[in-house]
Amino acid sequence: MHSISPNLNIMIKASEKASKILIRDFGEIEKLQVSKKGPSDFVTNADIKAEKIIIEELKKAKPNYSIISEENGIENNKDKNNTWIIDPIDGTINFLHGIPHFAISIALKSNGEIISGLIFDPIKNEMFYAEKDNGAFFNNQRIRVSKKNEINDCLFVTGGKIKIEPEVHYRKSGCAALDMAYVASGRYDGYFQHNLNIWDIAAGVILVQEAGGILNEIDTSSKQNITIIASSTNINEKLLKKINNF
Numbered sequence: 001m002h003s004i005s006p007n008l009n010i011m012i013k014a015s016e017k018a019s020k021i022l023i024r025d026f027g028e029i030e031k032l033q034v035s036k037k038g039p040s041d042f043v044t045n046a047d048i049k050a051e052k053i054i055i056e057e058l059k060k061a062k063p064n065y066s067i068i069s070e071e072n073g074i075e076n077n078k079d080k081n082n083t084w085i086i087d088p089i090d091g092t093i094n095f096l097h098g099i100p101h102f103a104i105s106i107a108l109k110s111n112g113e114i115i116s117g118l119i120f121d122p123i124k125n126e127m128f129y130a131e132k133d134n135g136a137f138f139n140n141q142r143i144r145v146s147k148k149n150e151i152n153d154c155l156f157v158t159g160g161k162i163k164i165e166p167e168v169h170y171r172k173s174g175c176a177a178l179d180m181a182y183v184a185s186g187r188y189d190g191y192f193q194h195n196l197n198i199w200d201i202a203a204g205v206i207l208v209q210e211a212g213g214i215l216n217e218i219d220t221s222s223k224q225n226i227t228i229i230a231s232s233t234n235i236n237e238k239l240l241k242k243i244n245n246f
Contacts, residue, residue: 091175107202117203180204190231
């Protein structure tokens with residue numbers, strides 16, 4: 001086994017604890033699908049419950065760290081150099097429709113740099129994590145971005161609105177965190193999207209970097225309107241040409 005930092009260990013425990021709630025609630029969603037009211041209030045509730053558990057667990061271990069989270073916003077605590085960045089359910093719309101493609105995302109930003117990230121898909125029991133200078137892992141196995149050279153052999157992923165249809169094979173999965181985790185593990189060859197929030201992509205950024213991928217310059221101090229273009233170094237220039245004005 002490779003060694004992981006105490007902070008990453010805390011993140012793993014927090015995500016596993018919150019995932020129990022999400023798995024249970026996801027089971028309920030399937031029953032709610034058929035009701036007229038629909039499950040949207042229920043999902044907001046699941047989001048809030050999961051976030052509360054994650055924050056409680058992280059605070060138990062590191063009471064002074066600051067927090068940025070989707071539901072709660074920004075909480076500046078004594079230690080402003082270390083900030084947890086949390087998305088309790090990335091892929092909420094999938095969750096809402098009973099589609100098992102969503103994830104918990106937790107990252108740690110230290111002195112303006114993301115040094116640790118975890119993306120956990122509780123339904124598939126797939127955990128992706130990375131730490132600065134320590135590699136990227138999927139369920140304890142080392143992962144790398146894809147090695148393909150030919151853009152026509154590649155499969156990319158995106159989300160949101162696309163202005164100009166790119167001439168590449170691509171999917172829209174509805175979960176930015178997993179899109180980036182899948183690029184890090186070589187399932188997708190690249191990912192591009194506009195208008196992202198920091199909590200959607202913080203953990204994914206370090207995963208892609210540590211898996212040997214390349215990303216555009218990202219300002220980790222901005223919270224919204226982030227654009228991401230991530231891929232392997234092999235394919236990066238070819239991808240940029242194809243998605244010139246996406």
